[in-house]
Amino acid sequence: MVRSDAKSRRRKKHISGGDEIITLNNVSKAYATGAPALNGVSLHIKKGEFVFIVGDSGSGKSTMIKLLLRELVPTSGDINVMGYDLTRIRHRKIPKFRRNLGIVFQDFRLLKDRNVYENVAFAQRIIQVSNKEIKRNVPSILAIVGLAGKYKAKPRQLSGGEQQRVAIARALINQPSILLADEPTGNLDPKNSWEIMKLLEQINENGTTVLVVTHNREIVNAMQKRVVTMKKGVIVSDEEKGGYIDED
Amino acid sequence: MRISTFFYTIKQGIINIFRNKWFSLASIATIGACLFLFGLFYAIVMNFQSIVKNAEEGMSVTVFFDNGISQERIQEIGAMIEKRTEVSKIVYKSADEAWAEFKEEYLGEYSDGFTENPLENSASYEIYLSDVSMQPALVSYLEETEGIRLVNRSEVMASTLTGVNALVAYISVGIIAILFAVSIFLISNTVTIGISVRKEEINIMKYIGATDFFVRAPFVIEGMMIGLVGALIPIGILYVLYEKVIEYIMLRFSILTKLLSFLPVEVIFNTLLPASVIMGVGMGFLGSVTTVRKHLKV
Structure with missing residues (x-):
């Protein structure tokens, strides 16, 4: 993964407050009905960290992901991601902001009518990378996720694990500073789940900040990474080398 | 881009x-x-x-003049009519032309018996309109014009x-x-x-x-x-x-x-x-x- 100099210079401009890449200060999000989804959450994530966000449904994990993607705006509090103030960012700046994020979903969200190569190239076309560069970048990223030989296959011809690898390749190809994975193993069997987690760990070792939202207890317990546990819209624990906290 | x-x-x-x-x-x-x-x-x-x-263009209003009207007055009337905006074309037909046309159309060889022009007072203007809806206005103007005896038009067709x-x-x-x-x-x-x-x-x-x-x-x-x-x-x-x-x-x-x-x-x-x-x-x-x-x- 080669990042051009101009690109990294541009990115550095946005990074503030030392090594912190994600900062949530007293963030609350309330929907029109019911209790607030997030209630006064503060979270600080440093560049290069690997963080699990765990919790049961209704804990506020999904709301947090949506806030980090700037799909939602907090009701109160501040969110700063890579120097972008997400409470004040202008609508037309959002695409530029999102290009620094790689996103992986539980349901893969691949374009079913396009092959593996096109699915990955798609992310580069969106940011207007030239065809020549795309032809160079896509095969190398497919090699990293272990799908070099399957670039012509359509998503339906792939297993769940392979589809998630394509999604990861798509998330990585634009060299994001942060990789957000929302239940990346939710639709996978244990073997494939492990392989995906190993891949995410490898990506993290190469310098990308990785944030994984999950409720896969075994994986969280085995990987010994930072674990942020949420319950009913608040952070109930944040441990450096934590495990999955059982429901009381 | x-x-x-x-x-x-x-x-x-x-x-x-x-x-x-x-x-x-x-x-x-x-x-x-x-x-x-x-x-x-x-x-x-x-x-x-x-x-x-x-x-519309093929439809005309025909005016006939008072008996014994002078040729100058006929030309004067012609000039007045021509100035009106709704008029697209005006054609003068003298008494002789009218008779010649009539003879040819209806009498043929039987016209030889006439020595004088029986249509002596039938000189006319055929007035063509650019806008057929203006016909009533033109007709009332023509009827009030001095020297005009008769205005022929087809009102039903026009309306x-x-x-x-x-x-x-x-x-x-x-x-x-x-x-x-x-x-x-x-x-x-x-x-x-x-x-x-x-x-x-x-x-x-x-x-x-x-x-x-x-x-x-x-x-x-x-x-x-x-x-x-x-x-x-x-x-x-x-x-x-x-x-x-x-x-x-x-x-x-x-x-x-x-x-x-x-x-x-x-x-x-x-x-x-x-x-x-x-x-x-x-x-x-x-x-x-x-x-x-x-x-x-x-």
Whole structure:
């Protein structure tokens, strides 16, 4: 993964407050009905960290992901991601902001009518990378996720694990500073789940900040990474080398 | 915009059409049907107006003068009439010309017995109008003019033509307006369906960081292409049909040939082709732009 100099210079401009890449200060999000989804959450994530966000449904994990993607705006509090103030960012700046994020979903969200190569190239076309560069970048990223030989296959011809690898390749190809994975193993069997987690760990070792939202207890317990546990819209624990906290 | 992005957008627009071929066909059919009817009405209205116009132009008011009027006064009246805006042409017919015409038409060889001109007082002006609805005003002006004995006109014909002309114009404008409203509604629906099919794709694009323009452009290109094809097909059909129908009418109802003068196919299509293309592409553009806009709030 080669990042051009101009690109990294541009990115550095946005990074503030030392090594912190994600900062949530007293963030609350309330929907029109019911209790607030997030209630006064503060979270600080440093560049290069690997963080699990765990919790049961209704804990506020999904709301947090949506806030980090700037799909939602907090009701109160501040969110700063890579120097972008997400409470004040202008609508037309959002695409530029999102290009620094790689996103992986539980349901893969691949374009079913396009092959593996096109699915990955798609992310580069969106940011207007030239065809020549795309032809160079896509095969190398497919090699990293272990799908070099399957670039012509359509998503339906792939297993769940392979589809998630394509999604990861798509998330990585634009060299994001942060990789957000929302239940990346939710639709996978244990073997494939492990392989995906190993891949995410490898990506993290190469310098990308990785944030994984999950409720896969075994994986969280085995990987010994930072674990942020949420319950009913608040952070109930944040441990450096934590495990999955059982429901009381 | 990069040149490769430009071509990518065009390519995606075309691919979109084929990817959802049933929706695309439905859109093309809708625009095509609408523009076919528009073209049909346009051709009928234009021809009808041309026929009415010809009839109007062929219709005249004839004035006869007082007995013993001087030639100078006749010329004076002629100059006054010619100045009026509703008058397109004025033709003087002397008493001798009138007699000669009458003889030829009705008497033939029996006219030899006349030594003098029996139509001595039948010098006249034939006045042709540019706008047949102005006939009553002209007639009342002529009747009040000194030196004019008699004004002959065909009032019934004039008012009928004016009425029919206005009626056809109103009806056609009304029908075309309704057709447009219906087709815009249908296109908007079709595009909405097409977009909802690709909603996931739009969402993915937005998550990856596509700009609004990048997401919208292929859909807009698709809409415009559908509009273009939807315009060209009915125009082609109308072009062929128009010539055939006129040929048929002329052949079958040859008695009408003198009364009806159809416009040549080029005259109709010189306006109809660009108008239809602009409308088709415009409808596709508007339909896709407004509908895509709704689905961009990711």
